Amino acid sequence: MNTQSYYQYHVFVCTNQRNDGRPCCEDQQASQLRDYMKKRVKDLIPKAQANIRINNAGCLNRCSLGPVLVIYPEAVWYNFKNQTDIDEIVESHLLQGKLVERLHIKD
Amino acid sequence: MNTQSYYQYHVFVCTNQRNDGRPCCEDQQASQLRDYMKKRVKDLIPKAQANIRINNAGCLNRCSLGPVLVIYPEAVWYNFKNQTDIDEIVESHLLQGKLVERLHIKD
Numbered sequence: 001m002n003t004q005s006y007y008q009y010h011v012f013v014c015t016n017q018r019n020d021g022r023p024c025c026e027d028q029q030a031s032q033l034r035d036y037m038k039k040r041v042k043d044l045i046p047k048a049q050a051n052i053r054i055n056n057a058g059c060l061n062r063c064s065l066g067p068v069l070v071i072y073p074e075a076v077w078y079n080f081k082n083q084t085d086i087d088e089i090v091e092s093h094l095l096q097g098k099l100v101e102r103l104h105i106k107d
Numbered sequence: 108m109n110t111q112s113y114y115q116y117h118v119f120v121c122t123n124q125r126n127d128g129r130p131c132c133e134d135q136q137a138s139q140l141r142d143y144m145k146k147r148v149k150d151l152i153p154k155a156q157a158n159i160r161i162n163n164a165g166c167l168n169r170c171s172l173g174p175v176l177v178i179y180p181e182a183v184w185y186n187f188k189n190q191t192d193i194d195e196i197v198e199s200h201l202l203q204g205k206l207v208e209r210l211h212i213k214d
Contacts, residue, residue: 005182006214012119012164057119058163072179075112107113 005073009052009094013037013069016059024059025066031056033067033086040090052094065105077105112180116159116201120144120176123166131166132174138163140174140193147197159201172212184212 013034018024038054045052062068062077070077071093078089078100085103092098120141125131145161152159169175169184177184178200185200185207187193192210199205 004214006169006177006184007182010177010179010182012162053168055119055167056165060162061160062113070113070117072117073182075114075117075180077113107111 006051007053007072008050009074010072011037011052011054011069011094012057012060012072013054014058014060014062014066015056016063018059018063023063023066025063025068028067028081030067033080033083034069036083037069037086037090040086041094044090045095050094062105068105077107078103079105113158114160114179115157116181117179118144118159118161118176118201119164119167119179120161121165121167121169121173122163123170125166125170130170130173132170135174135188137174140187140190141176143190144176144193144197147194148201151197152202157201169212175212184214185210186212 013030014025015031015034016024017026034056041052041054060068065079067080068077080086088100092100120137121132122138122141123131124133141163148159148161167175172186175184175186185196195207199207
């Protein structure tokens with residue numbers, strides 16, 4: 001199917017909270033880091049430059065690699081741990097279109 | 108960037124609940140229909156045939172068109188109202204790779 005993406009970058013951050021002792025993204029402040037990412041994008045990237053959406057999502061089922069986010073339509077997955085990682089994803093990937101190798105999850 | 112998608116079809120269903128009177132997907136049973144979609148995919152499509160994930164997501168910001176879902180990496184958006192619509196999206200798009208014209212949101 002040949003469609004143009006409504007969002008240039010549509011980011012989904014796994015913010016799933018498990019309560020059964022298994023690892024989950026929300027155990028590592030995924031929601032807070034998603035909120036931070038949203039703010040950084042708003043501060044750094046004018047909407048006229050790129051139509052970007054940063055969403056929470058349910059369990060992306062890559063828990064052992066988490067916290068994780070995925071950027072569509074490119075289907076690029078990242079692990080992140082803190083604000084420094086988020087800054088790099090925003091400033092490199094979303095602002096300049098450059099993959100962040102050190103955080104990239106290779107399938 | 109040139110990567111292969113981890114999920115062949117990664118579906119995000121907006122299940123956002125607003126409490127300010129504005130329209131939102133969750134007012135129209137989006138979560139229930141997402142659960143139904145997940146079950147239908149499990150029943151109809153063996154994992155060996157297609158690696159599919161059906162996720163809840165926060166507000167996708169297309170509220171007036173809702174309930175909405177988006178299928179990545181294709182970036183195809185659908186409006187749906189009931190189980191019949193979900194059945195058609197599962198059986199046509201996810202099972203046969205055919206766009207459902209009557210539900211498709213053209214950007």
